[in-house]
Amino acid sequence: MSSSSSIAGYAAAALASLTAGQVEFLRALPKAELHAHLNGCIPVPTLRKLAAEHSDAASLPENVHAGIDQLQKGVVLEEIHDFFGLFPAIYALTSNPEALAEAARAVLALFLESDPEAPNGQSQAAYLELRTTPRESAHMTRRRYLETVLDEVERYPGERAALIVSLDRRMDAKVAEEVVDVAVALRNEGRRVVGVDLCGDPLAGDMKEFEGHFSKAKQAGLGVTLHIAETTENTHEDTLRLLSFKPDRLGHATFLDVDARDVVFSNKACVEICLSSNLLCKTVSSLDEHHLKHYLECNHPVAICTDDTLPFRNSLVGEYALLLAQKPLGLGLSEQEVVRVAGMSMTSRFALPTAQ
Template sequence: MPEIAGPAAAALSSLCPDDVIFLRSLPKAELHAHLNGSIPIKTILELAQEHSHYSALTPEVAETIERLRSGVILNEIFDFFPLFPAIYALTSTPEAVAISTRAVLQSFLNPASDGAENPQCAYLELRTTPRATKYMMRERYLTVVLDEIEMYPATQAALIVSVDRRMSDLDVEECVRLAIEMKNNGRRVVGIDVCGNPRKGDMQPFTRHLSRAKGAGLGLTVHIAESTENTTEDSLALLSCRPDRLGHATFLSDELKALFFADIPQPGTECSLLSECPCIEICLSSNLLCKTVASLDAHHIRYYLKNDHPIVICTDDTLPFRTSCLGEYAMLLAQPPLGLGLSRDDVARVARMGMDAAFLRPHHD
């Protein structure tokens, strides 16, 4: 279990032992975790030590590693993205990717010690953008990640292939093609994600590739309306592909909600298709620490809870945000201002919604 700090740690420390036991016992799905943002700091430091044996770390990489070790302070969401070149520098070889993926999977899916604690989550859909480096091509990158994921049962772990908003049309096409081919070859690829700096990219050209992925049977999740700089046109392009899940949706306008959520069944009735109920991937610590929301009281999760809209609670990037699945769920149960003050029944219902939103859907008869 990763060490946590900040809002998640404050919420968790405010709970009584019985509440913590309750949260640990809940089967939880982690559906929005980025591989390179979830590498344990211990693994980062080990990779840095190994890296220094064959190539001196640049001052920029060394500085970022120290920031990650001591705790990152962000003034806005756009301060977050410059952290990743240093992480990518440490994970540029197939061997480093394998080590990192293994460590992330263990941190989410393995009991903390001798089976004494439940794992962070019961099911993980890990996401990553295929990278080409001088040591490997994108296909090799995905193969290495999948080799580690498939060490776990299908009921525990699967892969979402991310495409970055900064990518060229050819790069997006390649990533989607690889995802479809690997799925068709029996590899455990279950979805496509759109991620990256919200300021970058034109989403309209992406739509034909995303639609092709959906047509091939892959789930679709998109980071949407993360910042006030995301335009209505940007959101419309992504929503036109009828994504199954939405990442963050922090600033999704009321007009777009009304337009695209109009076909959601009334509370208490079943959705016939996931696309009728696009589950919102909520990352509380991420939003608070990136300052896209001012407080839990102002958080958009309240809108989705009030309107009985499907949500799943996720960590986003455990490394810079120093959180865990348990810490994020603690913010649901803890009393205000440290948490939302939900009842145990409501928290359990949120956990079930998350399990139901999995692309692999291994939890249904």
């Protein structure tokens, strides 16, 4: 995905409003992508290639091809819950190690290789923490899944790429325990696992069941990031329960109440902000109403991220354009303020295994 022609929507409009000098400034800016889901960032050409190479391509369910077509055209989401129906098509195409490796390679290149539209060959990100939920299939165990992704991540030096292992709120206790145990084991073996994440349907699961798993991960030296308060339906109790895990970073944190916000400010947990994602999922009504403004006013650490470049048709440079562009297309921050925001993303990275 290039930084202009392949993106659409809010990010594209903001980027198009900038001068050539401003775009070059954003491209050259050292910035970390800390909230990018592997399966949500696979480029459409890679998905089509995987569909063609599928061992039984002729009998792939029609919804797989329809899903790819929908993603290429751009999705219209009425609310965040619509988002989770987009992924069965992708999962069907990345259910064996070879296809998963190809997908991971394409996503890493998307963020870390030279952008063909950047005059000086800059990449979208100086550093990427890619996250994914390990899925068991007929062709691979959850450990094999993570090893496959790590093999691709570790083609890059440690200062450029690492892996976050995601637990889904819909997981039962046995699966969640297995995922954390594998993440810790790989970390102890020196593999480049730097953190664990909680993701999935924001209204699913009993968060009491997850506390021990995240405690174990933290004790093993893994960073903890949690998708939190993504909808107005997330309860006060759910949010405070998750904050009691003492996360290092928070995903979205859109609907924190006063009590929760006080805890976040006290703990200085970096908030991973995904502007296009929030706007397209309609969890915020406009940039002017976005909770990012409050965090910036309070000098609270944030990281600007893409979330899922495939359905949202954005890029990291495009997300930063939403900071720099003048209102109403952007927040109208100064270049100095944007540099400060990018710096916060770089200092909020999780620690690499000591061997690296």
